[in-house]
Amino acid sequence: MTKRLDDVAERLHAGAIRLLRRVRVADAEAGISPSALSAMSVIVFGGPTSLKDLAAAEQVTAPTMSKLVADLETQGLAVKRKDRQDARAVRIEATAKGKRLLEEGRARRLAMLRAELKGFTSDEIAALDRAADLMLRI
Secondary structure (H helix, E strand, O other), X not given: OHHHHHHHHHHHHHHHHHHHHHHHHHHHHHOOOHHHHHHHHHHXXXXXXXXXXXXXXXXXXXHHHHHHXXXXXXXXXXXXXXXXXXXXXXXEEEOHHHHHHHHHHHHHHHHHHHHHHOOOOHHHHHHHHHHHHHXXXX
């Protein structure tokens, strides 16, 4: 059973990486770096967050994230607002422009996936649907 689990884990890992690389080409149209897009994804889809939590989510240091957030602010994609619970703290929020940028990128990625899926049979689509449910449980 361990061998089978190892094989499944390996194939899931390879498939996830390959799929991400495949749709990531659509991100070039966003006009910002992959690290900026990743941080914006956390902010847009996860909601306003602290610099510390954003740095942890992106697995970078606070100074690195601080520079990235400053760049996002300069581009009009994010803003820092005072935290309502702690006047000393700030929350990083996406602007309407930042949200639109991420939503358009997501739409491009989904369009690419839909185009790829058109070549699959209905049975294969059903199998992928079940696999997606299982992957979301991981």
